[in-house]
Amino acid sequence: MSERVILADCCEDWILQWGGFYPEGGAFACPECATEWTKARGSAFRRVADGREFERRERRGPRPGSAGGDAAAFPYLASVHGHEPNVERCCAKILLTHGAAMREGSFVCPVCSTRWEKRSERLHGLRVPVFEREGLAGPLTIQAGRTRPFLVSVSEYSPPRD
Ligand SMILES: [Zn+2]
Ligand SMILES: [Zn+2]
Structure with missing residues (x-):
């Protein structure tokens, strides 16, 4: 997380x-x-x-x-103290809602103008959407959480149990 x-x-x-x-x-x-x-x-x-x-x-x-x-x-x-998440709320909302169905290629966030690149990758035998943008430590994917999905680094992704 x-x-x-x-x-x-x-x-x-x-x-x-x-x-x-x-x-x-x-x-x-x-x-x-x-x-x-x-x-x-x-x-x-x-x-x-x-x-x-x-x-x-x-x-x-x-x-x-x-x-x-x-x-x-x-x-x-x-x-207030200047520590911001490295993914803006607008981008996170959009990627979590529409990211899985998005076409591969680039996507520009209408709110903050961040440019994302979407592709698919095989992780643990599953095909998952992967999102990348300049300045990010590494690519992200969508992880199912206890109550809602969230974005994680591809390296931290763990497949759903069922
Ligand atoms: Zn955004
Ligand atoms: Zn809370």
Whole structure:
């Protein structure tokens, strides 16, 4: 679980959707992994175990022209102390949802413009999707987790048991 270990997806999803409803100083736990959190202030949340703080931010698309309406927005939690996961939330969401069915070749994330290369590889006798981008330590694949899939280095992949 090394790629997005800085902040578990389950905690990020929970805080992005429900965090705004907690009062300042309010304590809560992620219902999926039981990690304890407090709402530090405004849109900042502190993980109790290590004191790391994460703040809600948004990436915005271009303003719609004559059609009107709001620009597309993608919220995420950024580390207040500057340690970021090496895969952006937008890319992780897209690869976990669409990655397996994606055509081989390059794919550009519409949110953060990261360019990925997708191919397939045989790992432990299984054909798995593999994703790579510049600057990453090594290629990634999709690992089935206890409650949801996550991205792992190909070298850390273990096949599903059943
Ligand atoms: Zn969690
Ligand atoms: Zn992205």
